[in-house]
Amino acid sequence: MRVLIVDDEPLARARLAALLGECEGVAVTGSVADGEAALAAIGELQPDLLLLDINMPGLDGAALAARLAGPGRPQVIFCTAYENHALTAFELGAVDYLLKPVRPERLREALQRARQRLAAAPAEPVGYLRGRLRGEQVRIALTEVVCLLAEEKYVVVHHAGGELLVEESLRQLEEAYPTQLVRLHRNCLVPAPRLLGLKTLADGRVLARLAGTGFSPEVSRRNLPALRKLLRTG
Incomplete structure (x- = not known):
């Protein structure tokens, strides 16, 4: 499963990358600091999943997830320090909502949910x-x-x-x-x-x-x- 990390905090990105490195079947395809950079990276890298912060400058995580809604787009796991965005996250179809600091066992649970959702999603035929x-x-x-x-x-x-x-x-x-x-x-x-x-x-x-x-x-x-x-x- 190809994962793109989107977070404006360098230390948070580094920690998530380290945690993902301990998870089987996961490859970190990129790590970016804002929503606009994420859009460009998604078009180039075609990740299966985003680990996405919510509070970021410019295009925030919620706005990015709303723009990505629809078939063929990557799944989203929100990783944030704030509890009050959980309802919005699930309304946007997020796989899971993890609070920082992200615990390894919760990350593995969320990744498993993402795998199940990806497996169940109908594949759009390649033209x-x-x-x-x-x-x-x-x-x-x-x-x-x-x-x-x-x-x-x-x-x-x-x-x-x-x-x-x-x-x-x-x-x-x-x-x-x-x-x-x-x-x-x-x-x-x-x-x-x-x-x-x-x-x-x-x-x-x-x-x-x-x-x-x-x-x-x-x-x-x-x-x-x-x-x-x-x-x-x-």
Whole structure:
């Protein structure tokens, strides 16, 4: 089970990493200090589980968990020094709620609950795009795709390893993967898990922040309400 630690206190992160190191079947994939960094890490590292603090500067743990709600997103165990957020945590679908200092036996119990929930979760089928690269037929998993841009007669698939040309239109791809791809504007689709947030420029234009890339495509006014709703509800 791949675990990402999210806590603004370096000593707390170090202690959790040490405790996880004593647990079988667990790999710490990363350790970050705030919610925004966690969003970027989730897109890149694809963890199964977050050990998540609640009170953090900027995007706090509760807001992050709300944004991550939905199928295919990592499970959450809250680790906090405060008792008064427990109800909120379970309303957000948290696996467990651990009080600091986290006791090893409670952490193991929570990890076991997370394993059971992950095992019971229906797996979303992996989608593949097929196209041509230097004259050869290849395919790329949607989980590797950064964005899809329409250019003349083709759609260019930008992914971690480069680019791929596909013959399907953006509309055909959107209809084939309605829950996995979201539209930013008439010439651009992105995988939903890549969407981290929106940035409004001084001239009123809105750009999308995507995990795993510095590229920030523009969002059309027509698609802006749907994207804001997606970010609020996960």
